[in-house]
Amino acid sequence: MKRNRVIGVVSGKGGVGKTVTAVNLGILLAREGIKTILIDSDVQNPSVGLHVGFASMHVGFQDVLGNKIALDDAVIDHPQSSLKILPASLKPSYRVPIQNFKGLLRDLEAYEFVMIDSPPSVLEYVQEVITNCDEVLVVTTPDLPSITSANKVIAFAEKNNVKILGLVLNRVHHKAYELPEKEVEALTNYRVLSSIPEDEVVPLSISLQQPLTVRFPDSEVALKFVELAEEITRSPLRHAQHSRSFVGRLLTFLHRFNPFAR
Numbered sequence: 001m002k003r004n005r006v007i008g009v010v011s012g013k014g015g016v017g018k019t020v021t022a023v024n025l026g027i028l029l030a031r032e033g034i035k036t037i038l039i040d041s042d043v044q045n046p047s048v049g050l051h052v053g054f055a056s057m058h059v060g061f062q063d064v065l066g067n068k069i070a071l072d073d074a075v076i077d078h079p080q081s082s083l084k085i086l087p088a089s090l091k092p093s094y095r096v097p098i099q100n101f102k103g104l105l106r107d108l109e110a111y112e113f114v115m116i117d118s119p120p121s122v123l124e125y126v127q128e129v130i131t132n133c134d135e136v137l138v139v140t141t142p143d144l145p146s147i148t149s150a151n152k153v154i155a156f157a158e159k160n161n162v163k164i165l166g167l168v169l170n171r172v173h174h175k176a177y178e179l180p181e182k183e184v185e186a187l188t189n190y191r192v193l194s195s196i197p198e199d200e201v202v203p204l205s206i207s208l209q210q211p212l213t214v215r216f217p218d219s220e221v222a223l224k225f226v227e228l229a230e231e232i233t234r235s236p237l238r239h240a241q242h243s244r245s246f247v248g249r250l251l252t253f254l255h256r257f258n259p260f261a262r
């Protein structure tokens, strides 16, 4: 019997924070010593590599699926964690043999966690990604168009017996016009596992090409990702404890004024 967990980070609408979520969760899990691989399945808009500082990806997920390159030759070690990453190639992809995804996942059973950064929507290609996941995290922003789209993904996952772990409510401004957490839960029938604020550490860390859990581990967003990782693993993250300290938070606050300092 299969013992690992293949978790897709999915959404109805694009640009809601799937990649940020998948990258940072992957790093937190790997830093705990949990054998984890992150796959960028978004072949139209590959961005995992860009988030972690591997900007020129000539080979990747597409080539592995097409048997053009061995898996081991395409997997990269993230230098500041033991996270393995299978990025997608930045070359334009017109036809990707996504039907081989199931076979690829079989080769990854030694990993305890396989995190999949999915493209948005429930178009045919994405359906193939979702149905090969054991579980999905549905990322949404707190507005009706995003929730309406999220519900399409939820319905598709339910129909295909893919377990829905819950929602990640991202880019929360705490404004009166936003849908509150409770309403989001009522509209989707799923629990909000984490409510992540709008925060400039996110675009800042992307511009630095360093995931925020690495560069700003004491930021509020990083702590939210720690809590989310704890929800997923159902146990406290040992390596993240210091981030909760007052001194840690103060350091992050000061760091923001000089983000380019090493």
Ligand SMILES: Nc1ncnc2c1ncn2[C@@H]1O[C@H](COP(=O)(O)OP(=O)(O)OP(=O)(O)O)[C@@H](O)[C@H]1O
Pocket: 011, 013, 014, 015, 016, 017, 018, 019, 020, 021, 042, 045, 047, 118, 119, 120, 170, 171, 172, 196, 197, 198, 199, 200, 202, 203, 204, 206, 221
């Ligand atoms: N909590 C946040 N605070 C501020 N900006 C954010 C936050 N979350 C995401 N963003 C911004 O939103 C943009 C999209 O994030 P991301 O690439 O993770 O979304 P995505 O769902 O993967 O998009 P796509 O559907 O195109 O793959 C990024 O530019 C990022 O800086």
Ligand SMILES: [Mg+2]
Pocket: 018, 019, 020, 042, 047, 117, 118
């Ligand atoms: Mg993305």
